Amino acid sequence: MRKKAGFAALSGLLAALALTFSMLEGMLPPLPGLPPGAKLGLSNIVMMYAAGSLGLPLAIALAVIKGGFALLTRGVTAGAMSLSGGLLSTVCAGALLRKTRASFSLTGICGALAHNAGQLLTAFLLMGPAVLGYGPALVLASLLTGALTGAVLKVSLPQMERAGRFLIGKK
């Protein structure tokens, strides 16, 4: 039996964590070596934990909150980009974590690829085919950053699950 208050608290914590990560990432200078437009995707770690351990509905709610935050702070374009990328990557990572035994690296990579695919699609709808030129570099960057976020997820998952168990008293 789930503790409702604990679940609400955990959801709020995760939302705050995801927002903090994406803000932090926005404040970092562009990373050398990564192609223009690519990011580390640190908040994907939180989204993957939520999608894999707490269920897709919560993870989707987090993605919507993240998109809404981008909409309020950085405008319509950023909001649409965040929402499309976040939703697609969350669904993708959730499916891999719940339905398959895919490794952490592959989950991170597929999440990153889905994130970029969603954003590229949105950018395509907004700007036309010119944005597709960024595609190949983003795919290559996804392989790198996705493996990285997957590895961080593996390391941090036990801690996050312990915090989750403490708050919702399940498993």
Next chain:
Amino acid sequence: MERRLFERRELLFVLAAALAAVIWLLISRSGPGGTRAVVERDGEIVLSRELGGLNEPETVEIAGANGVTLTVELSRDGARVKEADCPDGTCRRTGLITRAGESAVCLPGRVVVRLEGPKTDRSLDAETY
């Protein structure tokens, strides 16, 4: 069964994705050199310049959407966004574009700088065989 950090059988997927990206990259970079720079804002062409006619680099200010201003430098070699006051600077970091079909995109400002190649369609004044 414990989920692992990495499975060897997944390497194939990763390599295939990397290979596809590299091939895609090579194809997109193998076009003819760009001869005309086109700047679009919200899908409308606001500037079009034959690069061959430029003896020295020309700098143009483009006012994009949401108050974003781009400084675009056009030269015989190609085009690049020299300065942009948007937060991410993706278009500036794209650097010099030289090939037909390449582009630098400013998403917040809704501006596309792209190069077109020599015309290959039949909108010519005259043709001989």
